[in-house]
Amino acid sequence: MSKPSQQRPNTDQNGVSVSVIQTQAQSSGVQQVPQLVPVSPGGGGGGGGGGKAVPPSKMKKTHADKDTEEYRQRRERNNLAVKKSRMRSKQKAQDTQQRVNELKEENERLEAKIKLLSKELSVLKDLFLEHAHNLADNVQPQGPEAPAAGQNNNNNNNKRP
Amino acid sequence: MSKPSQQRPNTDQNGVSVSVIQTQAQSSGVQQVPQLVPVSPGGGGGGGGGGKAVPPSKMKKTHADKDTEEYRQRRERNNLAVKKSRMRSKQKAQDTQQRVNELKEENERLEAKIKLLSKELSVLKDLFLEHAHNLADNVQPQGPEAPAAGQNNNNNNNKRP
DNA sequence: TCGCATTGCGCAATTG
DNA sequence: ACAATTGCGCAATGCG
Numbered sequence: 001m002s003k004p005s006q007q008r009p010n011t012d013q014n015g016v017s018v019s020v021i022q023t024q025a026q027s028s029g030v031q032q033v034p035q036l037v038p039v040s041p042g043g044g045g046g047g048g049g050g051g052k053a054v055p056p057s058k059m060k061k062t063h064a065d066k067d068t069e070e071y072r073q074r075r076e077r078n079n080l081a082v083k084k085s086r087m088r089s090k091q092k093a094q095d096t097q098q099r100v101n102e103l104k105e106e107n108e109r110l111e112a113k114i115k116l117l118s119k120e121l122s123v124l125k126d127l128f129l130e131h132a133h134n135l136a137d138n139v140q141p142q143g144p145e146a147p148a149a150g151q152n153n154n155n156n157n158n159k160r161p
Numbered sequence: 162m163s164k165p166s167q168q169r170p171n172t173d174q175n176g177v178s179v180s181v182i183q184t185q186a187q188s189s190g191v192q193q194v195p196q197l198v199p200v201s202p203g204g205g206g207g208g209g210g211g212g213k214a215v216p217p218s219k220m221k222k223t224h225a226d227k228d229t230e231e232y233r234q235r236r237e238r239n240n241l242a243v244k245k246s247r248m249r250s251k252q253k254a255q256d257t258q259q260r261v262n263e264l265k266e267e268n269e270r271l272e273a274k275i276k277l278l279s280k281e282l283s284v285l286k287d288l289f290l291e292h293a294h295n296l297a298d299n300v301q302p303q304g305p306e307a308p309a310a311g312q313n314n315n316n317n318n319n320k321r322p
Numbered sequence: 323t324c325g326c327a328t329t330g331c332g333c334a335a336t337t338g
Numbered sequence: 339a340c341a342a343t344t345g346c347g348c349a350a351t352g353c354g
Contacts (some may be wrong), residue, residue, distance in 0.1 A: 002232060071323095074340090075332080075333075075334095077340080077341080078332085078333080078340095078341085078342095079331080079332060079333085080341095081340090081341055081342055081343090082331080082332075082333090082342085082343085082344095083331080084341090084342080085341090085342055085343060085344090086330085086331090086343095088333090088342095089343090093257070094256045096254070096257050096258055096261055097257055097330085099261050100257055100260050100261055100264065103261065103264035103265060103268060104264060106219065106268060107264060107267060107268055108272040110275060111271060112267065113275055114274055114275055114278065116273060117275065117278040117279060117282060118278060118283055121278060121281055121282050121285065124282065124285045124286070124289070125285070127289075128285070128288075131292075235325090236347080236348075236349095238325080238326080239325095239326085239327095239347090239348080239349085240346080240347060240348085242325090242326055242327060242328090242345085243327085243328085243329090243347075243348090244345095244346080244347095245326095245327085246326090246327055246328060246329090247328095247346095249327095250328090274345090280335095
């Protein structure tokens with residue numbers, strides 16, 4: 001969108017069956033001429049490639065027709081796709097990172113809640129224990145029955161021994 | 162984990178259509194280059210890798226010697242750095258993803274715990290309420306000295322009927 | 323200024 | 339045939 005970047009691949013002008021070295025030293029039309037590798041069928045590097053037998057006579061391979069319009073079109077499409085894919089990938093990573101943050105936050109919240117509940121529970125339990133003791137003290141000497149009305153069972157007592 | 166054998170940037174994995182032919186630097190071997198010296202500066206950078214186009218006739222600004230050994234050296238170093246950086250980036254993304262999973266898991270655990278604690282609390286509160294009612298029932302019919310009016314004076318307010 | 327680290331981009335091979 | 343991925347190299351830029 002911001003970059004036209006449409007330069008014609010100046011290199012290759014050969015309609016011959018050759019491969020352009022692209023490993024390195026081939027970028028621009030520097031003084032160095034693009035290396036041409038003789039595509040010997042069944043010979044050197046070409047053959048091994050994909051595990052597909054290469055007919056000795058013709059080496060159509062995939063479609064290494066440079067300089068054709070179809071090629072350029074395909075390239076451009078692919079470039080677009082690549083860009084899209086990368087954008088997505090990046091976005092996804094970003095989202096994931098954000099998710100981590102959210103989860104961390106929620107985690108803290110939950111832990112705080114747990115702490116609160118635990119405390120509440122502990123208080124209640126203490127209350128229970130205390131009450132049980134009170135009952136035991138009052139009930140034991142008299143008997144398990146006849147709870148006797150006038151008891152000081154005020155359960156609102158809160159003391160810390 | 163690292164990949165040894167990065168000394169001579171030859172073909173990497175397959176080596177299908179890409180063959181390596183050193184320009185004229187070291188590595189004496191296959192190099193029968195037809196004397197083609199087009200010297201087309203216009204298209205410049207494009208080519209395979211760089212994707213850099215510089216219309217100006219002169220493009221030697223950044224000392225792009227290209228065919229010097231120093232250049233190759235720098236390139237190789239950079240390639241290495243790039244590789245490393247990307248590897249790290251990928252690893253990081255992966256770690257982040259894993260972190261999400263871990264956090265999710267822990268979240269579930271915490272929520273389960275919360276549920277448990279809540280239930281426990283609720284039970285205890287119910288017990289309290291019941292007890293309070295029992296007290297009320299026992300006190301009212303038997304002892305005239307009941308608290309009278311305020312029969313509902315349990316401060317332990319509960320949301321559940 | 324040098325040197326590594328990041329990042330955007332294009333090419334080609336692979337995959338779905 | 340075609341879009342999406344992936345590995346890789348180049349160059350610009352960031353950073354110390």
